[in-house]
Amino acid sequence: MSNILKVKNLNCQRSGKVVLQGLNFEVEAGKNVEIIGSNGSGKTTILRLLLGFINDYDGDIYWNDSEVPSKLQEKDIHCFYQGHQIGIKPLLTVYENLKFSSSGFNSSEEEITSVANKVGIKTFLNRQSASLSAGQKRRIAIGRWLLKDFNLYLIDEPFTTLDDEGVELIKGVVTELNNRGASFLITGHRPSELNSKKIYLEVENER
Amino acid sequence: MKDRDDALNWFMLVLRRDLTLSFRRSATYITPLIFFLIVVTFFPLALGPSQSLLSSMASGIIWISALLSSLLAVEGIFSEDYRDGTLDQYFVSSEPVFVLIFAKVLCHWLVCGAPIILASIISSIFLYLPSGALIALIISLLLGTLFMSLLGALGAALSLGKSAILSAIIVLPFSIPTLLMGTAIMSAAINQQDYSGFLLIMGAMLAIGIPGLCLLTVEAILLNYE
Numbered sequence: 134m135s136n137i138l139k140v141k142n143l144n145c146q147r148s149g150k151v152v153l154q155g156l157n158f159e160v161e162a163g164k165n166v167e168i169i170g171s172n173g174s175g176k177t178t179i180l181r182l183l184l185g186f187i188n189d190y191d192g193d194i195y196w197n198d199s200e201v202p203s204k205l206q207e208k209d210i211h212c213f214y215q216g217h218q219i220g221i222k223p224l225l226t227v228y229e230n231l232k233f234s235s236s237g238f239n240s241s242e243e244e245i246t247s248v249a250n251k252v253g254i255k256t257f258l259n260r261q262s263a264s265l266s267a268g269q270k271r272r273i274a275i276g277r278w279l280l281k282d283f284n285l286y287l288i289d290e291p292f293t294t295l296d297d298e299g300v301e302l303i304k305g306v307v308t309e310l311n312n313r314g315a316s317f318l319i320t321g322h323r324p325s326e327l328n329s330k331k332i333y334l335e336v337e338n339e340r
Numbered sequence: 341m342k343d344r345d346d347a348l349n350w351f352m353l354v355l356r357r358d359l360t361l362s363f364r365r366s367a368t369y370i371t372p373l374i375f376f377l378i379v380v381t382f383f384p385l386a387l388g389p390s391q392s393l394l395s396s397m398a399s400g401i402i403w404i405s406a407l408l409s410s411l412l413a414v415e416g417i418f419s420e421d422y423r424d425g426t427l428d429q430y431f432v433s434s435e436p437v438f439v440l441i442f443a444k445v446l447c448h449w450l451v452c453g454a455p456i457i458l459a460s461i462i463s464s465i466f467l468y469l470p471s472g473a474l475i476a477l478i479i480s481l482l483l484g485t486l487f488m489s490l491l492g493a494l495g496a497a498l499s500l501g502k503s504a505i506l507s508a509i510i511v512l513p514f515s516i517p518t519l520l521m522g523t524a525i526m527s528a529a530i531n532q533q534d535y536s537g538f539l540l541i542m543g544a545m546l547a548i549g550i551p552g553l554c555l556l557t558v559e560a561i562l563l564n565y566e
Contacts, residue, residue, distance in 0.1 A: 181565070184428075184432055186428075186431075186562075186565035186566075187565070187566065188566065189566070211434055212432050213429075213432070213433075214428055214429060214432040215425070215429070216425045216428050217425070218423065218424045218425030218428075219424075219425055220421075220424050220425040220426035220428075220429050221424070222361060222424070222426075224360075224361055224364045224365060225357075225360065225361065229357070229360065232353075233353060233354075233356070233357035233360075234429065235429045235430050235432070235433030235435060236433070238349055238350060238353040238435075239346070239349060287432075
C-alpha cells in the first residue's frame with residue numbers, strides 16, 4: 134500500500150516550548166490515522182505544520198511516497214482542512230454555506246441537495262445558519278467533505294458537539310471516502326471507533 | 341482552459357459570497373457612506389458658505405474624505421474569515437489564492453468605494469465644485485478608491501487578529517501618492533488643463549498594484565499563520 138504521507142522524527146518548538154518531539158507516523162492511501170492527546174499536546178500544531186502554515190520545525194515530511202522531503206504545496210495533492218473553527222457563516226443559508234465553500238464552488242444544485250440529504254440537513258437547506266445548533270452546523274461541515282474528491286482530509290477534533298447519530302454519520306462518511314481512496318488524519322482527545330491507526334501524544338509538561 | 345474556467349468560477353464564487361454577506365450586514369456599506377457624507381458636510385459648516393472658498397477646497401475635501409471613508413471597513417476584508425477558519429480552508433484548497441484576494445478586494449471596493457463615488461457627485465454640488473471637473477473627479481476617484489482598497493487589504497492582512505485601527509494606521513502613509521495624484525488631476529481639471537498624464541500615472545499605479553499588492557497580501561496573511 135502506498136503512503137500519502139510519511140512523517141519522520143518531527144520536532145517543533147513554539148514560543149520556546151517543546152510541542153512535538155521525535156514524532157513518526159505514516160498515512161496510507163485510503164486509510165486513517167488518529168492523533169490523540171489532551172489540550173496543548175500539539176495536535177493542531179501537527180496539522181498546521183503539515184499544511185505549511187508553520188515552517189519552524191525539524192524533521193522530514195514525505196508526500197505521496199516521495200523519497201525526498203517536501204512541502205505540501207510542491208506536490209499535486211488535494212487536501213481538505215477543517216480546524217477547530219469550521220467556517221460556517223451565520224448570515225448564509227445552509228445551501229450557501231455548502232456552495233460557497235472551497236469544495237462546493239463547482240458543485241451543481243443537485244449535487245449539493247444530494248449531499249445535504251446524506252448528512253441530514255436537506256430539510257433546512259434554505260434556512261439561515263444562525264438558527265442552527267452547533268451539531269447541525271457540524272453536519273454542514275461534514276457535507277463539505279463530500280462535495281469534492283480530496284486525497285487527504287486533515288480534520289481537527291471532528292466529533293466535538295456531535296450526538297451519537299452525528300458520530301455514526303462521520304463513521305459512514307469516512308468509510309465512504311476511504312472507499313474512494315481518500316485518507317484521513319484526525320485529531321481528538323480520546324480514541325474514536327473509527328477504523329484507524331491511533332497515535333498518542335504526551336502532554337508538554339510530561340516530556 | 342479548464343484551469344482558467346475554474347479560476348473564473350472561483351473568483352465569481354468568492355465575489356458573490358462576499359457581496360451576499362456584505363448586503364446582509366448593512367453596516368458594512370452604510371457606515372463608510374455616512375462617514376463620508378458627515379465629514380464632507382462638516383467643511384461648509386466650519387468654513388462658512390463662501391462659494392469661492394468652498395469651490396477652491398472642494399476637490400481636496402472630497403478626496404481626503406473618500407480616502408478616510410474607504411479605510412473604515414478594511415479591517416473586515418479578512419478578519420471574519422480568519423477568525424472562523426474560512427481563510428484556512430480557502431488557503432489549503434488548490435484554488436489560486438491571488439484570485440481569492442483580488443475578489444475580496446473588488447468586493448470591498450464595490451461595497452465601500454463605489455457608493456462613496458456616487459456620494460461625491462452629490463457633495464460636489466454643495467461644495468460648488470466646477471461642473472467641468474466632475475468627470476475628472478469621478479474617474480480619479482474610481483482609480484484612487486480601488487487602489488485604496490488594495491492598500492487596505494494589505495494593511496488588513498498585516499494587522500490580522502490585532503486592533504482594527506492598526507490597519508488604517510499602516511495604510512494611511514502609503515495613501516499619500518494616491519492623494520497627490522488625485523488632487524493634481526482635480527487641479528488640472530478645474531484650471532481646464534490636460535490631466536491625462538496624471539490619469540495614466542494613476543492607471544499605472546493600479547496596474548502594478550493589482551498583482552503586486554495582492555501577492556504581498558497573500559504573504560502578509562501567511563505571516564500571521566507562522
